[in-house]
Amino acid sequence: MADKKNVLLITVxxxxxxxLGCAGNREILTPSLDELARYGIRYTNAISTTPVCIPxxxxxxxxxxxxxxxxxxFCETLTMPSDIPSMAQVFRDNGxxxxxxxxxxxxxxxxxxxxxxxxxxxxxxxxxxxxxxxYERFLARNGHAGEEMAHGMCNNNYFxxxxxxxxxMTPTNWATREMCETILRKDPSRPxxxxxxxxxxxxxxxxxxxxLKFYDNAEFTDPPVGEWTKKDPSxxxxxxxYYKNLYNWFDTKERRDIAKKAYYATCTYIDHQIRLVVxxxxxxxxxxxxxxxxxADHGEMLGTHGLFGKFLMYENSVKIPxxxxxxxxxxxxxxxxxxxxxxxxxxxxxxxxxxxLPVPDYVEGTSLTEDYEREYxxxxxxEDDRATRMIRTKTRKLIxxxxxxxxxxxxxxxxxxxxxxxAGDPAYARDLEELTEKLISHLYGSDEKLLxxxxxxxxxxxxxxxxxxxxxxxxxxxxxxxxxxRGIR
Numbered sequence: 349m350a351d352k353k354n355v356l357l358i359t360v361x362x363x364x365x366x367x368l369g370c371a372g373n374r375e376i377l378t379p380s381l382d383e384l385a386r387y388g389i390r391y392t393n394a395i396s397t398t399p400v401c402i403p404x405x406x407x408x409x410x411x412x413x414x415x416x417x418x419x420x421x422f423c424e425t426l427t428m429p430s431d432i433p434s435m436a437q438v439f440r441d442n443g444x445x446x447x448x449x450x451x452x453x454x455x456x457x458x459x460x461x462x463x464x465x466x467x468x469x470x471x472x473x474x475x476x477x478x479x480x481x482x483y484e485r486f487l488a489r490n491g492h493a494g495e496e497m498a499h500g501m502c503n504n505n506y507f508x509x510x511x512x513x514x515x516x517m518t519p520t521n522w523a524t525r526e527m528c529e530t531i532l533r534k535d536p537s538r539p540x541x542x543x544x545x546x547x548x549x550x551x552x553x554x555x556x557x558x559x560l561k562f563y564d565n566a567e568f569t570d571p572p573v574g575e576w577t578k579k580d581p582s583x584x585x586x587x588x589x590y591y592k593n594l595y596n597w598f599d600t601k602e603r604r605d606i607a608k609k610a611y612y613a614t615c616t617y618i619d620h621q622i623r624l625v626v627x628x629x630x631x632x633x634x635x636x637x638x639x640x641x642x643x644a645d646h647g648e649m650l651g652t653h654g655l656f657g658k659f660l661m662y663e664n665s666v667k668i669p670x671x672x673x674x675x676x677x678x679x680x681x682x683x684x685x686x687x688x689x690x691x692x693x694x695x696x697x698x699x700x701x702x703x704x705l706p707v708p709d710y711v712e713g714t715s716l717t718e719d720y721e722r723e724y725x726x727x728x729x730x731e732d733d734r735a736t737r738m739i740r741t742k743t744r745k746l747i748x749x750x751x752x753x754x755x756x757x758x759x760x761x762x763x764x765x766x767x768x769x770x771a772g773d774p775a776y777a778r779d780l781e782e783l784t785e786k787l788i789s790h791l792y793g794s795d796e797k798l799l800x801x802x803x804x805x806x807x808x809x810x811x812x813x814x815x816x817x818x819x820x821x822x823x824x825x826x827x828x829x830x831x832x833x834r835g836i837r
Contacts, residue, residue: 352539352806353675353703354638355439356629357695359408359543361401361451361550362658364396364647365394365667367615375568375608377616378621384642385671390714393742394670394690397727399646400424402455404692408645409434409461411696411711413726415792418561420728424475425455425646432710435696437462439541442705447530450523450545457481463543467526469519471547472497472834482526483519484837492517494837501552502833506598506656508610518556520548520614524621528628539703544625546618549648553610559617561611570601571608571651576756576769579811585749585756587734588653588662589812595656604651611650639702640673641695653766654659661727661738661747662766668692674702680717687742689722724783726790732808737795739783746783750798753806755784 367373370382370390398414402424405416410432414420417429428434436446440462448466452459457478460466469483480488487496492513497503499512511518516525527544534540548555553819581589583641598604622642629635647665649655658665670690674680693713700707701715714720727738737748743761748754757771757780770776791798798806 352443354534354539354629354634355541355699355703355823356625356638356640357446357541357543357699358546358622358625358640358642359405360546360642360644360669361548361670362646362648363549363615364650364664365392365643365644365669366664367612367648367650368669371669375566376612378619379564380619381642381671383553384622384640386675386683388640388671388673389680389716390685391670391672391690392685392687394643394668395725395727395740396644396646396658396666396668397691397725397738398729399661399665399727400729401645403729404645405453408643408692408695410435411435411693411708411713413693413712414728415818416712421731424473427455428459428461433708434462435699436460436541438696438700438705438708439703440464443538444541444703445535445538446541446543448543448545449527449530450543451547452545452680464614467530469523469545469547471503471519471550483522487513487517490517496837497552497834498836499552501554503550503552503658505551506553506607506610508553508555508560508606508613509553509637510560511741515556518554518617520546520618520621523547524624527625531625531628531632531634534632534634541699542701546621548618549611549614550732551755553607555610555613555617559613560609562616563613564748566609566612568605568608569622570604571649572677572767574655574765574767574769575652576767577653585736585754586751586810586812587730587736587749588655589658590734591659592654593812593814598651598656607618607656608650611648637675639699641699642669642671643692643695644668645692659729659734659736659768661736661740661745663745663760663764666725666727666738666740678702678717686716688720688739689725689742690716691722691725724786728790728795731794732800737787737791739787739790741783744779746780746787746806748784748787750795750806750810754809755780755804755806757783 369378370385400422403419446463448463450469456476468481470481471549646658649664650666697707697713697715701717724741739746745758749755756769758766
């Protein structure tokens with residue numbers, strides 16, 4: 349087993365593919381990831397098909413779609429399927445040692461999902477009797493018990509302040525050092541699969557003050573806002589209005605710049621921390637024999653179309669960073685971009701193949717080592733009034749909202765920022781028809797009620813009402829900002 353490659357999978361939470369210097373973004377500082385892309389392969393059409401944490405991570409760890417793994421609604425108490433071994437388990441079954449550090453977001457929270465061990469950070473979520481995760485235990489051992497959220501920022505909003513404790517106490521630095529320690533403790537007789545899962549740049553936004561200073565004099569462009577967003581509210585998708593109203597405090601450029609500064613500073617901090625992990629691999633003589641993949645569970649709208657967060661099927665929500673640094677002897681050409689459509693279910697078969705291991709038959713993804721071109725991605729999220737479905741090719745995107753039976757069509761080739769909805773343009777009628785047929789072919793379960801005689805009929809339009817939303821029992825809405833603020837424990 350000594351000649352097998354090691355594998356390092358690095359994920360971040362809520363980082364859009366557009367927020368990289370190597371993607372052409374001249375506002376953000378990501379020198380380490382830019383360098384990784386320069387010597388590797390950056391996939392420019394990587395898509396999160398269920399853009400919210402739990403379903404996206406299940407897809408990545410199991411190599412299957414949401415239809416197979418069973419979650420398109422962010423079910424926090426759904427266990428991992430017993431009949432689908434995880435990526436970590438498959439590596440272990442093939443003689444690897446497998447260790448995870450950071451966020452898993454599974455249930456039960458201490459389920460190791462096939463890893464030998466997981467050093468866990470669950471961002472303050474305590475489910476099924478778990479009192480402390482390993483980051484909280486670390487703070488307690490260092491005299492800061494219960495202070496992980498004492499900075500006062502919310503894990504679902506975009507206000508910011510510098511981190512309230514020493515930098516060594518940040519969850520990002522803690523995860524970095526724990527992964528470095530794990531690498532240092534590697535059993536030399538066996539290859540390793542390492543999973544480093546940063547909880548940032550998902551809020552709370554509380555980076556070290558030095559990183560906020562990097563952006564003190566930055567001149568940010570305002571996020572793009574589509575012409576279609578200016579329609580009468582009665583013509584706009586209910587789901588869009590729902591999420592847009594979650595963050596209506598950011599109604600001026602000055603306020604939007606506050607969010608962008610803090611978010612970018614958080615990204616840059618992660619970028620620099622990754623250097624420590626790569627450096628540890630080098631100093632241990634492991635770097636040349638380690639496959640590295642960097643990606644995210646989903647993106648971040650950061651003000652685009654007036655939206656923050658993820659959940660919807662617009663580009664900055666579904667398009668994610670995906671940078672692969674393969675070993676030198678794998679026959680993959682590096683220092684390039686690859687515009688094939690990639691999904692998170694492709695992570696598992698790609699890493700297994702590069703490691704020289706067989707891919708299980710149940711895996712629905714495709715190894716990127718293969719000469720394979722995916723025609724489109726199908727996306728789905730929620731089964732309630734916020735539900736949205738998507739068909740995305742390289743050049744076109746159809747977004748469907750069942751409530752109101754509303755379809756949006758974007759020409760990504762001419763309009764990558766999705767500023768103009770061309771669903772009503774006769775010149776795109778054929779595109780709309782073909783993509784709609786593809787979308788219908790993927791509907792299942794509760795979605796079948798959206799059809800009548802093989803055609804989309806959807807559901808009646810619903811007027812968005814903020815007051816009603818507070819009373820409708822929807823946990824997600826009631827979990828925003830102050831209503832889910834964490835304090836001293």
